Amino acid sequence: MSQNALKKLKTKFKAAVVDSHERLGNETAIVSREKLLEVCQWLFSDEKMAFDMLSDVTAVDYQNRQPRYEVVYHLYSTTQKHRLRLRVPVEEGQESVPSVAGIWRAANWGEREVFDMFGIRFEGHVDMRRILLYDEFVGHPLRKDYPVQKSQPRMDLRSPERDAVEEFRHFYQDRNRPA
Amino acid sequence: MGVERQLPGFVTSKLSTAVNWARKFSLFQYPFVTACCGMEYMAVACNRYDISRFGAEIPRFSPRQADLLWVVGTVNHKLAPFLARIYDQISDPKWVLSFGVCASTGGFYDNYATVQGIDKIIPVDVYIPGCPPRPEQVIDALIMLQEKIAREDWEEHYDRAPAIEVPA
Numbered sequence A: 001m002s003q004n005a006l007k008k009l010k011t012k013f014k015a016a017v018v019d020s021h022e023r024l025g026n027e028t029a030i031v032s033r034e035k036l037l038e039v040c041q042w043l044f045s046d047e048k049m050a051f052d053m054l055s056d057v058t059a060v061d062y063q064n065r066q067p068r069y070e071v072v073y074h075l076y077s078t079t080q081k082h083r084l085r086l087r088v089p090v091e092e093g094q095e096s097v098p099s100v101a102g103i104w105r106a107a108n109w110g111e112r113e114v115f116d117m118f119g120i121r122f123e124g125h126v127d128m129r130r131i132l133l134y135d136e137f138v139g140h141p142l143r144k145d146y147p148v149q150k151s152q153p154r155m156d157l158r159s160p161e162r163d164a165v166e167e168f169r170h171f172y173q174d175r176n177r178p179a
Numbered sequence B: 001m002g003v004e005r006q007l008p009g010f011v012t013s014k015l016s017t018a019v020n021w022a023r024k025f026s027l028f029q030y031p032f033v034t035a036c037c038g039m040e041y042m043a044v045a046c047n048r049y050d051i052s053r054f055g056a057e058i059p060r061f062s063p064r065q066a067d068l069l070w071v072v073g074t075v076n077h078k079l080a081p082f083l084a085r086i087y088d089q090i091s092d093p094k095w096v097l098s099f100g101v102c103a104s105t106g107g108f109y110d111n112y113a114t115v116q117g118i119d120k121i122i123p124v125d126v127y128i129p130g131c132p133p134r135p136e137q138v139i140d141a142l143i144m145l146q147e148k149i150a151r152e153d154w155e156e157h158y159d160r161a162p163a164i165e166v167p168a
Helices: A002-012 A033-045 A107-118 A165-171 B015-024 B037-045 B080-089 B100-105 B135-151
Strands: A017-021 A028-031 A053-061 A069-076 A083-090 A096-098 A121-123 B029-033 B068-072 B095-099 B126-128
Touching: A002 A017, A002 A028, A002 A033, A002 A083, A028 A033, A033 A083, A033 A096, A053 A107, A083 A096, A107 A121, B015 B135, B029 B037, B029 B080, B037 B068, B037 B095, B037 B100, B037 B135, B068 B080, B068 B100, B095 B100, B095 B135, B100 B126, B126 B135
Parallel strands: A028 A083, A096 A121, B029 B068, B068 B095, B095 B126
Antiparallel strands: A017 A028, A053 A069, A069 A083
């Protein structure tokens, strides 16, 4: 059933669907950022598609790849019982995607979490601010270039954190990563 | 010293011993429970293991009424100021038990969010290892704390610095 949904999406939006695959039964469409809202609106409102549930919004940072980020949407239809994943490539330097919170209200907090962790802004979101971390936090911790152990304490600590561990960072640093 | 023999009904002791004896068997706890260790804390508190046998019976959900702070579970940097505030709100004499590896050292959460041990924020009296600790370990720690209280100079708590410096 999910294969049909993907097939229909591809025939309907030839230009918007950049790529697609069905690996391991995960029907996935890679959708361009400009057409995302249009595609989502159709997936939500079309009778045969009827994706009325947005299970998750998340993002991936590939760091050394172009485009660097991907925002991932997991869709499910409670009436048609099929699933679909949308992936939207996002270029480094212009981290913004149109918000789908107007279509699925569940996207509201998910998009805020993606903003908090990856720094990808969602245009048209009503309340685009951090959801998990505190406002004083600088940077976005799930980006691959954020130092793994770098903490940002909100109060004076009685002793510095991990003064010894930082010395050994180079032992387990990813070799593919530029130093 | 023979005083008891001459004055029946009287017991001689050091004042600090008597005070510490009273303190160690009336530990009112404030459970600061943030994570899965909380289940183990409940197991300790319930009748199978029953910490009320050691005088640590009633959890008090106001720091004003407690004198033993149990930090049970992971503490992150967002939460740290609130833990320090609660510690300051407990009136002296007060003790802190660090329950489980996350509270003691950060555990395996060695990342941007987690405080690497609550002793970065507040002083700790007894650390309990384990993920989560067995109730026996917790009771062992409680007895260790009681032994520590018994050894204390009972005026030691008088001039303790607050965790948060409040501007005058």
